[in-house]
Amino acid sequence: MTCETEEAAFQRGLAELLERFDRTVATDAPEPYAGAGVDHPLEHTTRIHLLNALAELLGWQLGLGGNMAEEARLKNGTTAFMDYLGVATETNAPVLLIEAKAWDKPFITPQAKGANTSYNPADLIAQAVEHWRGGGTRTNSPAAADWHDYVEQVGKYVKGLWDVHQHPLPRAVITSGQWLVVFTKPMATFINAWPASAEDIKIFRKPDFRTGALELYSLLSKASLCVETPYYIRATQVRNYTTPEAVVDCFHALHVSYEASGSPVFIRRPRILVYPALVLQRNDGALLTVLERSDPLELSYQRGIDDLELALEPHFGEVAAAAEALLTRTGEQLGLELQPSALDDFPGYPINTNVDRVKSKSLIKRHAIEPDVWVLITGQATHFLKPAPDVACGYHRWSACHAAGEAIGTTAVSMPQIARPRSFFTDDQPHHCAHQGLKDRREGRCQIPLIDERLCCKSCLFAPVCWPGAQQTPLPCGTT
Structure with missing residues (x-):
């Protein structure tokens, strides 16, 4: 669908929405039940029947x-x-x-009784914002007391999103359904500019919603506020999303699909499929x-x-060859000789602070719908695994961990499992770890717990x- x-x-x-909603608030609208009468919609009703649909x-x-989240929580003192x-x-x-x-x-109306009725609403809102920012109270606000509260509420949200999370909010709205203020x-209105400018405040009254529809769309639509790239593009599509001059960096990556394989009649086992990918960083920060x-x-x-320790080499060879071929094809489309950069240079995907408690950077992009599909940044390497561990270690074996009082659970992982734990590699294999202390410490910092x-x-x-810097020192790896 075009714009x-x-x-x-x-x-x-x-x-069509306004026509339907108007019928529900008309004086002759159907009663919710016999004898209930028809009254003005409450905030919840307005949200459910009008704003959600809008x-x-x-x-x-x-x-x-x-x-779009409803009742999104913001912690900033309260x-x-x-x-x-x-x-x-x-x-x-x-x-x-x-x-x-x-x-x-x-x-919005002026606070003072008998005030001039020819006031400009946008000017009055701007004055109310200035009054709030200057520490004024609702009793002496230039606007009606309720509007001082509205301004304060939205202003605190805008300021909180910035102070707590460094999110500069591009757009904010207050609306009853009969009026809508954009x-x-x-950021300028509530935090940076002084005085607040009426030029940055757009007002729509319900009779004007239809005639102002295109402006509303340009101000509030997802398409206008989120210029987003697809989950992936083909090499032959790169010129549709960037120019050679706009490409500032690139990174090898893997598209990973985790599957439960086998008949549901029996115990299903994990199957991990990988597809070489390439991530281009554009000069506006977008990642393709x-x-x-x-x-x-x-x-x-x-x-x-x-x-x-040699048994993954054939797989690594296949992945590396396919990754280099993709790098070459993409470079040819752009007319560039692309050179992938290291992981340290990758800016990182958004971090989920509820899950990624101690991560400094996320190298994983989760699929928006599929739970077990990801893009993994690998930088200059072409795989997230190494052929073998960097150090010789006995803690690949549950028995060695048990002898040291650090075994996970009551028995070894003898077969690949899709849950409790999700473990692709098994006991005594060089890519498996059975150490409880290490498991405890990696929670919240591991990039790929949903893979293994x-x-x-x-x-x-x-x-x-x-495990950046000194955090590597206390690890038990190689101590037995």
Whole structure:
């Protein structure tokens, strides 16, 4: 669907939505039940029947897995809940805040009785913001007391998102459904500029929603606020998303798919498929994943090679060859000789602070829908695994860990498992770790626990990122 078509669809959808909603608030609207009567919608009703639908028309997805959260929590001294918070999928950064008010909440008016009724609403809102920023109270605000509260509420959200998380919010809205105020530059209005400018405040009244539909779309739609790249592009598509001059860096990567293999009648085993990928960093910070349809390369020890420290070499060779071919094809499309950079140079994907408690950088991009599909940055290397651990260590064996009082669980992992634990490699294999103390310490810092939560850190490319600097010293690896 083209941008023009999306805008036209929004115009039609908005007109139909307003018509449906108007019928529910008309004096002759059907009663909720016999004898209940018809009253003004409450804030919750306005949100459910009007604002939720409006957000979806603007391209936002509500609910589980969506990009617009409801009652999003913000901790800044006290805990507050933002009615709607739209985020950019790639960065998870907030881009749109909507604060909802009840349908019958009046539009802004001056505080003083008998004040001039010819005031400019945008000017009055700007004055109310200045009053709040200057430490003024609701009793002497130039605007009605409720509007001082609205300004303070949104201002604290904008400031909190910046102070706590360093998120510069691009757009903020206050609306009752009958009126809608857009702060087009909330950082300037509530934090940076002085005085606040009425030029950065756009006002829409309900009778103007239809005629102002295109402007509303340009201000609040996901398409306008989130210029996002696809999950992946083909090498022949790179010129559609960047120019050679805009490419500032590139990194080898892997597209990884984790599967439960085998009949459900029996115990299912993990199967890991990898596809070489390339990530280009654009000069605006965007990360483009280049990936081409190809046969998957299955991660496994090569049968017939008794020395397991050599048994992954055939797999590594296949991956490296495919990765170099993709690098060459992509470079040819751009007219560049691409040279992948090291992991240290990768800027990192967004970190989930609830899960990634001690990570300094995330090298993993999760698929938005599929739970066991990722892109893993490998930098100058072409695989996240090493052929063998960096040090000789006895803690690949559960029995050695048990003897040291550090065994995980009551028995060894004798077969690959998809859960409890998720372990692809097994006891006594060089890529397996059975040490409880190490398992405890890696929680929250491991990049790939959903691939193998018992992977030996010394056999993983990401070890220097997970265990930076002096944090490597106390590890038990190689002490037995």
